[in-house]
Amino acid sequence: MSLKIRLTRGGAKKRPYYRIVVADSRSPRDGRFIEKVGVYDPMKPKDDPARVSLESEKIQAWLAKGAQPTDRVLRFLDAAGLAKRPARNNPKKAEPGQKAKERAAARAEKAGAGDDAAA
Template sequence: MVLRLRLQRWGAIHKPFYRVVAADSRARRDGNFIERIGTYDPMIDHDGRKKITFNFDRAKYWLSVGAQPSDTVARLLYFAGLYPKPPLRDVTISALKKKQPEAS
């Protein structure tokens, strides 16, 4: 059984709210989970910030027993100081050429 630290979506339409959970990798996104270890609210509050909360002890525990974080959770754990910087995604040259504006 491979454990993943991943996001479980809650909230309403156009108002997402996520729980950071430890779950079996074969379980559905919003299905059964083993433990909830934090929350992530991507909606910007009145201070212009996004809200992230973690139970640091439990997050460290799950990482120590071999749980693999998803890409998004790895980035959130990096911002919290619990995980090394995740590697950058591979970008192809053709994708870079499409993003550059053409000079006339």
């Protein structure tokens, strides 16, 4: 049984409220869970301490048992100092794609040919 520490959505339409739970990875997002270990209220201001509330002892116990946090929950745990989130670095993200490079090369070639004809 693979355990995940993840968010389950609650609240009304357009007013999300999330519980941070430990659940089997095969269960549905809002389905059965093993234990509730915190809450996340995205409607509160970012500087509000009640925006994310975690039960650190329970979370540490589940992490010791092998539960894997999802990306979003790992951000919360990193901010609380309960887990370390590795820094991501993708230097190729801003690089244009293959087709864009081909178009730019064609444009440069066309502009170069136009300059030669004008001279």
